[in-house]
Amino acid sequence: MQFAKKQRKKLLLGAGLLALAGASHAAPSNEELEKQIQSLQKTVESLTQQLRAQNQAAATAKPQAATTAAAAADTGTVPAPTAESDPANQVASRQDIDGLRADLENYKYQQQHDHDTAQALTLRNTNINGTIQARYAAETPAVSGGAASPSSPRNSGFSIPLALVSFSGSLYKDYKEGRNLDYRLQLGYAQSSPPSANAYFNVQDAYLRYSPVASGGDLENPIFNLTLGQQLLPFGLEIQTDESLRPVINNAQFLNGTGLGFRQIGLVARGDIAPNVDYASNYRAPLFEYAAGVVNGSGPNVQDNNNNKGFVARATYTLPVDYNSWLRELKVGTSYYQGGLSLQNGSTAVNPLGYDHMYGFDLYYNHFPFGATYEYVQAENKDRIGGVGKVGTKGTSNTFTAFYTWGEQFLNSSKTQAKYDDYWPKSYQTFVRWDQWNPNTGLPTSKSAKSTIATVGLNVFFAQTTKFQLNFNRYLYENAVIANPATKSDISELLAQFQFGF
Structure with missing residues (x-):
């Protein structure tokens, strides 16, 4: 019926337009007027016939629809929706709109309630x-656990050697040019000395990082940033390797022997040049990387205790090859540090021999499933800072690690797959390490404190942030009486460790 009314309106409108068109011209002759009337009559008759045909089709469609619905009820099938039954053509009532508004308000309230009561709130992300x-x-x-008296040597024991918690984010996020201002605060668990029931958290990382050069979020653009605060020194490989990536449980010996493993307070600039990018493999390898900075040299959480400053610099070169090349991730680096690392807290020696110049050379290769690293460090006392040590003392360190990994956890194809029930693919890694440290190369064998640690181990990565480590260490001393006065002999050690994160 609505369609018929529309057609009648069109007929009347057409007739009116023709009448107006005739009235707007000069009066025609009788013959022309008769021709226009005949043409108009034919047009009206044609439109009338079309209207009758459409009305008949609509009249016959209704019984057919009823018959189809009855047949569908008998057979259990659902007929295709018609224009009248389509929900898109139905008009919502006032009650429907009010009900939808009430549901939306309830949803908003529940979301706000969960946000206020079950989520940590911060001023910035x-x-x-x-x-842990x-x-x-x-x-x-048996060795001594170092506990306060009374104590006795032991052959085994449990411990929590590490517990870290960190907070990081952006104080200013530049989505257009990438000039972000980021921050990081990391607290580290530490036992009291001598060990007792008391433990505390120390501030480890505490810095601001700003990117003054626009990168625009493009991986092909070079990166440059400035880091102000307490941080690790950009020296070598071992110092900058995160706990989640280091294959061995214990650190290299030179970190404690030279004091390079201690965090320092200062300003460090980092950047790279000419990155090689493979978007399909999510791979980015800069041709050159560099870092340079100035620090106090007095250790973590300590104000500068002299006018001397420490200067650190590092540069690396990565072989420019394709992602599928066997030489991918072959990197050569060199590092240098000059300055006082002799005293901490005004009295406690960081490196007892007073090294003030340190040189480093390292090789890095990691092409799944193979990998290897080598690092050489030379530490010298040239200026006798703080009256500690002897001028001319030189110490050397050689650390070599080779590992083989199999499994799917580190493959990009596995990382992008959907995972159900917190499933994560497993990976296994075997490795060997040779770590030698000689704090004074100028001493004869009878007075040498040179020590070597040979390690074989297995790592099992069975969750996204969890791995199990098994290390067997053999401590070999050139002169055990001096290098290891605790037992005056070589030591065999078995370490089993779970490392998990959140």
């Missing part, structure tokens, strides 16, 4: 991360 290690150690012969 913040990521919270943590790493639970370890079991067995040694032969």
Whole structure:
């Protein structure tokens, strides 16, 4: 019926337009007028016939629809929706709109309630991360645990050697040019000395990082940033390797022997040049990387205790090859540090021999499933800072690690797959390490404190942030009486450790 009314309106409108068109011209002759009337009559008759045909079709369609619905009820099938039954053509009532508004208000209230009561609130976006290690150690012969009196040597024991919690995020996020202002705060668990029931958290990382050069979020653009605060020194490989990536449980010996493993407070600039990017493999390898900075040199959480400053610099070169090349991720680096690392807290020696010049050379290769690293460090005392050590003392360190990994956890194809029930693919890694440290190369064998640690181990990555580590260490001393006065002999050690994070 609505369609018929529309057609009648069109007929009347057409007739009116023709009448107006005739009236707007000069009066025609009788013959022309008769021709126009005949043409108009034919047009009206044609439109009338079309209207009758459409009305008949609509009249016959209704019984057919009823018959189809009855047949569908008998057979159990659902007929295709008609224009009248389509929900898109139905008009919502006032009650429907009010009900939808009520549901939306309830949803908004529940979301706000959950946000206020079940989520941590910060002024800026913040990521919270943590790493914890639970370890079991067995040694032969028995060693002292270093606990306060009374104590006795032991062959085995449990410990929590590491517990970290960190907060990081952006104070200013530049989505257009990438000039971000980021921050990081990391607290690290530490036992009291001598060990007791008391433990505390120290500030480890505490810095601001700003990117003054626009990168625009493009991986092909070079990166440059400035980091102000307490941070690790950009020296070598071992210092900058995160706990989640280091294959061995223990650090290299030179970190404590030279004091390079301690965090420093200062300003460090980092950047890279000419990055090689493979978007399909999510791979980015800069041709050159560099870092340079100035620090206090007095250690973490300590104000500068002299006018001397420490200067650190590092440069690396990555072989420019395609992603599929076997030489991918072959990197050569060199590092240099000059300055005082002799004293901490005004009295406690960081490096007892007073090294003030340190040189480093390193090789890095990691092409799944193979990988290897080598690092050489030379530490010298040239200026006798703080009256500690002897001028001319030179120490050397050689650290070599080779590992083989199999499994799917580190493959990009596995990382992008959907995972159900917190499933994560497993990976396994075997490795060997040779770590030698000689704090004074000028001494004869009878007075040498040179020590070597040979390690074989297995790592099992069975969750996204969890791995199990098993290391067997053999401590070999050139002169055990001096290098290891605790037992005056070589030591065999078995370490089993779970490392998990959140």
